[in-house]
Amino acid sequence: EPEVTQTPSHQVTQMGQEVILRCVPISNHLYFYWYRQILGQKVEFLVSFYNNEISEKSEIFDDQFSVERPDGSNFTLKIRSTKLEDSAMYFCASSADLSYNEQFFGPGTRLTVL
Amino acid sequence: DAKTTQPNSMESNEEEPVHLPCNHSTISGTDYIHWYRQLPSQGPEYVIHGLTSNVNNRMASLAIAEDRKSSTLILHRATLRDAAVYYCILRDGWGGGSNYKLTFGKGTLLTVNP
Numbered sequence: 001e002p003e004v005t006q007t008p009s010h011q012v013t014q015m016g017q018e019v020i021l022r023c024v025p026i027s028n029h030l031y032f033y034w035y036r037q038i039l040g041q042k043v044e045f046l047v048s049f050y051n052n053e054i055s056e057k058s059e060i061f062d063d064q065f066s067v068e069r070p071d072g073s074n075f076t077l078k079i080r081s082t083k084l085e086d087s088a089m090y091f092c093a094s095s096a097d098l099s100y101n102e103q104f105f106g107p108g109t110r111l112t113v114l
Numbered sequence: 115d116a117k118t119t120q121p122n123s124m125e126s127n128e129e130e131p132v133h134l135p136c137n138h139s140t141i142s143g144t145d146y147i148h149w150y151r152q153l154p155s156q157g158p159e160y161v162i163h164g165l166t167s168n169v170n171n172r173m174a175s176l177a178i179a180e181d182r183k184s185s186t187l188i189l190h191r192a193t194l195r196d197a198a199v200y201y202c203i204l205r206d207g208w209g210g211g212s213n214y215k216l217t218f219g220k221g222t223l224l225t226v227n228p
Contacts, residue, residue: 004157031214033214033215033216035158035216035218042218042219042220043152043158043201043216043218044218045215045216045217048214048215050214055214056214056215058215091157091158093157093158102160102163103158103160103216104160105157105158105159106157107156107157108156108157
């Protein structure tokens with residue numbers, strides 16, 4: 001069964017450093033998403049991406065965040081200058097289309113900012 | 115997104131049916147009812163969705179009240195693997211704008227006893 005993959009599974013970084021979280025969505029999917037979940041809290045939407053541009057972003061997704069689909073398979077989330085409060089699980093998701101609406105989530109990347 | 119209300123936690127015994135309720139009294143005519151679940155240390159996983167009629171799939175059944183102000187996710191025979199947080203989410207089915215994202219609440223933590 002096709003699945004969304006994410007690398008790395010765990011990333012440790014120093015405050016102020018740049019990190020790139022990588023995702024490989026399901027191959028025929030057209031819509032891509034990033035969510036995050038701070039430990040013990042709700043899953044929060046960050047950004048959605050379609051047709052090589054951002055479709056929607058949340059208030060969390062400020063100028064420190066960016067997304068890119070550098071080739072036909074990868075979808076990345078970059079945090080330019082990490083803060084302690086960026087420590088969270090980051091989940092990538094993809095969906096085939098909007099009308100059907102089922103989103104497939106990856107296993108997540110645990111980001112720890114020291 | 116319209117708001118949903120779910121119990122914080124529920125408990126069940128293995129191999130017994132489980133009925134997880136969700137109230138959504140402000141649901142609009144174009145809102146689909148989605149259920150996702152999150153197993154421990156994993157990303158969210160799609161379970162089922164519906165609009166007006168009851169729905170069945172290999173994982174669960176979704177019973178939707180006639181006035182659509184509430185719904186119930188039914189696991190016919192709970193297994194230990196079904197222990198997870200279950201989220202009831204409303205999404206506008208007409209696409210565009212804020213319809214890309216999933217808005218997660220706190221969900222219901224289901225404990226399955228052996």
